[in-house]
Amino acid sequence: MWRRSASFILDNQQRRKDVASSSKPESISLSPPQLSSMADAFQNPNSSNPKNSAYYQTRAAHHGVVTSDWLAQAQAAVGRPPDDQASSEPEVPAAAAAASEPGRPFCVIDEFNNWRKQPDLAEAVAAIRALATVIRSSEATTMMELEIELKKASDSLKSWDTTSISLTAGCDLFTRYVTRTSALEYEDFNSAKSRLIERAEKFGEISYKARRIIAMVSQDFIFDGCTILVHGFSRVVLEVLKTAAQSKKLFRVFCTEGRPDRTGLRLSNELAKLDVPVKLLIDSAVAYTMDEVDMVFVGADGVVESGGIINMMGTYQIALVAHSMNKPVYVAAESYKFARLYPLDQKDMAPALRPIDFGVPIPSKVEVERSARDYTPPQYLTLLFTDLGVLTPSVVSDELIQLYL
């Protein structure tokens, strides 16, 4: 009797109002599709493209087969002044900039963007490095002042990009750590401050170490002659497969294409370099090949309180198919991705949209589902490999309680 209402009619009216005030037509050009919108998005995702998620834009940039000098050329061709966002210098950009231009106000968001662009750096690490720079350049003299500054910086980071879970989790983790450390024994403020900065910079190493721990922990589950299905490009999963290949295990990998990011292409490139037999599938071919698959490996953008994961669009689908055919689904995620979210269904999360290019012009009346991620409930996941060890999904909420209470 109580069917779902035809709410799409009401939604449409709402959207028509929005569209009238926004500017963006569907992009028609083929390559590179995200160039102009990407440059826009870095200024502020809330201005021109109201809903595009900067997080997924960045990931797309990492996955794109566009090189950085190509980018510089393209920008020169478009006529923009080559701003420092296109540079790929990883060494302490903002500190030098801040030192040389004392008049320019320190912007944690710029700092964060600089760190985030490096393809090998995890999102949370970029956030924590940005916060470390906040500490370094802060003029607070007591712990409380420092904490307040940090909170302000972390709030501005979080509100700048509401769709990135690792960012939120990284900020929360660091703020929590600072609060807890200050309760400990350091009487001297300066030594406490320097210790915090040191810890934050070390966090990058912890992140690498975490990936290695996860790779070691999951080695036993990859046996000789197995077939692994991988979805999305996760650096952790790549590390797992790399370690397995280096210990001379014989296995083959099926990569889903991962439209529209083409993650499968990038991943198959990397795996081919390791001499691992790879097969590319289009996303629709997953159920067709699931018979031959022994296990599914995915990474995670975030792990939520229920033990489910938020990951690239398509993960839920694959988990459903795997579950119905009794294949285990393994998730490799670092522990700092645990977030205090509890989505009840797919629409419960903040929308993270990204432009999708179909290659041909689309009439403006036709809607496109542009969400970049989905939520996979915990009953479809078998095990999570984290740097805290192997966990079943029910352990995640326990861990979160320990951290936040």
Next chain:
Amino acid sequence: MPDMQALVNEFLVKLKKRKIEGSQATAKQTAELIRSVISQQRVPYSNQAGALMDAVNAVGEQLIAANPVELAVGNIVRRVLHIIREEYLSLTTAAVAGLNLLSVSDDEDDTEHDDHPVLSAAAVAAAARSTLRPPSLQTLLEDVPDATAIPRTSSSGGDSEGKSKSADKSSRTRKLKHDVIEAVNELIQDISTCHEQIAEQAVEHIHQNEVILTLGSSRTVLEFLCAAKEKKRSFRVFVAEGAPRYQGHLLAKELVSRGLQTTLITDSAVFAMISRVNMVIVGAHAVMANGGVIAPVGLNMVALAAQRHAVPFVVLAGSHKLCPLYPHNPEVLLNELRSPSELLDFGEFSECMDFGSGTGSPLLHVVNPTFDYVPPKLVSLFITDTGGHNPSYMYRLIADYYSADDLVVQRRPATGS
């Protein structure tokens, strides 16, 4: 100690030849052996816990290698390692609390501990505490040094506080060993009494006029059912015989002698009879960290039948059967193939065994696996000596009984200390 080594070797031989039947007996003997190892081990003044753990690791590695399928051995070794860590920690915090008071008064006079980094007592205790916790989100940003290094740094921190503590320390040495041995005695006690503790909970689970199904023979199940009978519950038991050892026959005889109404069926009849059954109660060989069960062969089939007919599948397991490892490919790696003579008499089929198919290998293979793996989603309830639990709760018990650093038991490489 040649004496000790002889004992260890004797036990190793028994394990290799599979002379010890059952996980309870194995667990008890392992615990007793390790207790003797600890009591015979001489501990230096500093780094006592490290020395004890090294000794236990060295023996434990050999024991686990002798029979890797008998998980109870590894469980007990890891339990003892956890006990050593815990006892050391409780001693350290007590000592540090005492030292803290003394050092406050000595501070104005002593100036020679400026060469050591100024770590207050609270920091030392916090560091020691954090190594004992399994790695968690909280400790993510903290620099956690190597686990066995902590006993060294703490005791060297103790060294710098003054020489008057040496008398204190020697009593601490003796105290650690003493505490550890006491705790190991308690462990042995727990292992011996696990059946009674599980059987106490029988009345809550078995109700009047119920029909219970079990397969093969398990002493825990026997005591469980008899305890319910004592409390005047009347119920019936279906016993599946449990080929090829037919231990179900023995269980049926036992139950009848205690006055319970029993029906004996073949393993193949389980699916036919399961719809008449209220509950399935079985024992286990080992319980893995994800809640999966290593059980005698045939129980996976019973679990599937129970799920199909919505019958609760209850597993009884003493806490020495809880293993902190996650199973990958348990049907092969955690299984043991027994002699085919249990299935076939050697005389009857001897002609088939000889003939080859050109390559010379016999045409007839006989496979006799001992264990089955039951995945956690088929188990409704675990009853341990601490109470009834969900399969997804097993990791909590494991976190209580084991430390994360002990998952791989191996002798530490000798470091100059």
